[in-house]
Amino acid sequence: MSDNPSEMMQRFAAASQGGTAFMSGLGAQVIAFAPGRNTMRLPYAPHIVGNPDTGVVHGGVITGLLDQACGMAVGTALAAARQDGEPMRGIATLDLRIDYLRAAKPHADITVVGECVKITRQIVFARGRAFQDESEEPIALATGTFMITEIRMG
Amino acid sequence: MSDNPSEMMQRFAAASQGGTAFMSGLGAQVIAFAPGRNTMRLPYAPHIVGNPDTGVVHGGVITGLLDQACGMAVGTALAAARQDGEPMRGIATLDLRIDYLRAAKPHADITVVGECVKITRQIVFARGRAFQDESEEPIALATGTFMITEIRMG
Amino acid sequence: MSDNPSEMMQRFAAASQGGTAFMSGLGAQVIAFAPGRNTMRLPYAPHIVGNPDTGVVHGGVITGLLDQACGMAVGTALAAARQDGEPMRGIATLDLRIDYLRAAKPHADITVVGECVKITRQIVFARGRAFQDESEEPIALATGTFMITEIRMG
Amino acid sequence: MSDNPSEMMQRFAAASQGGTAFMSGLGAQVIAFAPGRNTMRLPYAPHIVGNPDTGVVHGGVITGLLDQACGMAVGTALAAARQDGEPMRGIATLDLRIDYLRAAKPHADITVVGECVKITRQIVFARGRAFQDESEEPIALATGTFMITEIRMG
Numbered sequence: 001m002s003d004n005p006s007e008m009m010q011r012f013a014a015a016s017q018g019g020t021a022f023m024s025g026l027g028a029q030v031i032a033f034a035p036g037r038n039t040m041r042l043p044y045a046p047h048i049v050g051n052p053d054t055g056v057v058h059g060g061v062i063t064g065l066l067d068q069a070c071g072m073a074v075g076t077a078l079a080a081a082r083q084d085g086e087p088m089r090g091i092a093t094l095d096l097r098i099d100y101l102r103a104a105k106p107h108a109d110i111t112v113v114g115e116c117v118k119i120t121r122q123i124v125f126a127r128g129r130a131f132q133d134e135s136e137e138p139i140a141l142a143t144g145t146f147m148i149t150e151i152r153m154g
Numbered sequence: 155m156s157d158n159p160s161e162m163m164q165r166f167a168a169a170s171q172g173g174t175a176f177m178s179g180l181g182a183q184v185i186a187f188a189p190g191r192n193t194m195r196l197p198y199a200p201h202i203v204g205n206p207d208t209g210v211v212h213g214g215v216i217t218g219l220l221d222q223a224c225g226m227a228v229g230t231a232l233a234a235a236r237q238d239g240e241p242m243r244g245i246a247t248l249d250l251r252i253d254y255l256r257a258a259k260p261h262a263d264i265t266v267v268g269e270c271v272k273i274t275r276q277i278v279f280a281r282g283r284a285f286q287d288e289s290e291e292p293i294a295l296a297t298g299t300f301m302i303t304e305i306r307m308g
Numbered sequence: 309m310s311d312n313p314s315e316m317m318q319r320f321a322a323a324s325q326g327g328t329a330f331m332s333g334l335g336a337q338v339i340a341f342a343p344g345r346n347t348m349r350l351p352y353a354p355h356i357v358g359n360p361d362t363g364v365v366h367g368g369v370i371t372g373l374l375d376q377a378c379g380m381a382v383g384t385a386l387a388a389a390r391q392d393g394e395p396m397r398g399i400a401t402l403d404l405r406i407d408y409l410r411a412a413k414p415h416a417d418i419t420v421v422g423e424c425v426k427i428t429r430q431i432v433f434a435r436g437r438a439f440q441d442e443s444e445e446p447i448a449l450a451t452g453t454f455m456i457t458e459i460r461m462g
Numbered sequence: 463m464s465d466n467p468s469e470m471m472q473r474f475a476a477a478s479q480g481g482t483a484f485m486s487g488l489g490a491q492v493i494a495f496a497p498g499r500n501t502m503r504l505p506y507a508p509h510i511v512g513n514p515d516t517g518v519v520h521g522g523v524i525t526g527l528l529d530q531a532c533g534m535a536v537g538t539a540l541a542a543a544r545q546d547g548e549p550m551r552g553i554a555t556l557d558l559r560i561d562y563l564r565a566a567k568p569h570a571d572i573t574v575v576g577e578c579v580k581i582t583r584q585i586v587f588a589r590g591r592a593f594q595d596e597s598e599e600p601i602a603l604a605t606g607t608f609m610i611t612e613i614r615m616g
Contacts, residue, residue: 025201047179063221064212065214094254094556097250097559098251100250101433117407117409117449122609123609141425143405145556248453251405295587297603371526371558372521400565403560403562405560
């Protein structure tokens with residue numbers, strides 16, 4: 001793997017996105033990323049609807065995206081901080097809390113942002129938010145704790 | 155809708171399962187339910203894999219199932235407690251915490267159980283656990299708070 | 309109780325602070341409040357130390373303050389929104405998550421801010437953070453869900 | 463420090479209890495402990511009351527006890543598993559979630575139990591519950607994630 005951080009992050013994002021059959025099955029795309037920060041978009045589509053009467057997206061989809069966005073924010077932070085010759089490190093989600101502030105509107109895309117709040121040698125605290133039109137009115141917030149492991153990622 | 159509690163619960167479970175395109179897309183099935191308790195099984199399949207190198211199921215899938223199982227446990231508890239003539243009530247997840255205790259083994263089904271811990275007039279506290287072979291060694295635990303709403307479910 | 313919102317909030321803050329024997333026993337003071345937002349300061353003192361070898365404040369103290377600050381942020385938001393003639397409403401903490409990002413430094417005061425993130429008719433989501441010198445480097449973050457009840461507060 | 467596990471755990475419990483000025487200030491006592499499990503009792507007293515009108519104990523007190531009981535369960539598990547010559551390890555709370563199921567009754571003691579659910583090399587997942595007369599009807603539940611550190615405890 002290249003030691004160029006920017007290329008590495010692009011590969012990391014591509015690998016995480018492409019490799020995750022579940023996420024690509026949802027149709028979610030990474031639209032922006034930087035070390036410690038990640039933005040994904042999920043186009044509205046029938047196969048992610050939880051309630052066919054209302055057209056509201058299934059809560060589990062939003063939760064899955066928030067988990068993924070937070071995990072990728074941790075991954076890009078680690079990739080950017082990695083020194084030449086250091087082994088790649090893996091990430092395990094220890095726990096995740098989601099607060100569901102309001103129902104998602106049907107027929108509207110969902111944007112999810114994950115960010116690192118605090119990075120220590122072994123533990124990373126991350127936060128995420130999911131919103132539709134206005135980022136100031138999130139539909140869900142995430143708070144997660146991740147462990148950095150010595151297991152190689154890929 | 156019938157006022158027969160048992161029939162009502164079966165309909166409830168069927169509606170929740172069948173109506174949830176996302177969950178049926180995963181291939182999860184309700185294998186047992188009773189008022190305030192729900193058991194689902196997710197057969198192992200390629201489309202739910204998060205890491206193609208290891209074959210490990212995507213964490214977001216387990217989270218989504220735990221959310222669903224807890225929500226259905228709340229739903230069956232409400233359906234069983236409902237008196238003749240009372241309106242059906244809806245359920246909104248307020249928040250959910252997942253603890254990921256160990257990685258799921260690849261090539262093994264996942265069972266998820268949701269249970270109500272405490273039911274008040276407006277709020278229900280539920281717990282869930284996901285496991286593979288042995289229920290004593292969960293792969294993930296869930297703790298969630300749900301609100302009972304006056305919005306009709308279907 | 310007065311219907312003047314500003315006086316009401318002052319009384320509310322005073323009652324919550326003065327009436328809470330536990331909190332005043334810690335020596336915490338409300339230093340600023342506005343509808344939906346509350347700031348408290350806890351002067352460093354020997355009786356709040358958790359580890360006498362290091363002088364680090366007990367984690368339970370910080371947790372208690374975060375709970376209190378979030379609850380008071382909810383209380384001032386409700387007081388400000390209350391119409392003439394409406395009954396006062398009570399607040400119950402449904403659940404609270406604390407993330408402990410770094411150890412508190414000994415011999416330094418702790419500031420705790422609570423804020424409402426989303427207010428609905430029955431539920432309020434609040435966030436809190438505890439910090440010492442720099443608010444950009446929190447020692448702990450809180451995420452809580454509160455229920456608005458019809459029980460009078462005082 | 464003695465290498466006798468039982469004596470070590472007693473010392474550990476004594477040190478944790480006696481050394482914690484905050485907890486002893488509350489009047490809480492350890493009434494039973496074993497590796498990975500800890501039971502504390504908090505006698506009812508005026509100085510722990512949060513609402514003087516109702517006499518209900520301050521929620522922050524219960525949260526602090528649950529944190530302490532879970533942390534001590536982790537500590538006794540580590541002490542029991544420690545081999546001759548190994549350094550003592552420290553414990554840091556990463557995060558803690560409390561669910562407040564019902565209000566504590568005034569004028570009744572509170573019992574708090576902490577237990578380890580899963581112990582890995584670096585991380586321990588613990589659960590706690592607080593109850594009064596009947597352990598089957600908890601007033602609060604705790605779910606916490608703890609990190610094992612290399613810092614000596616005492």
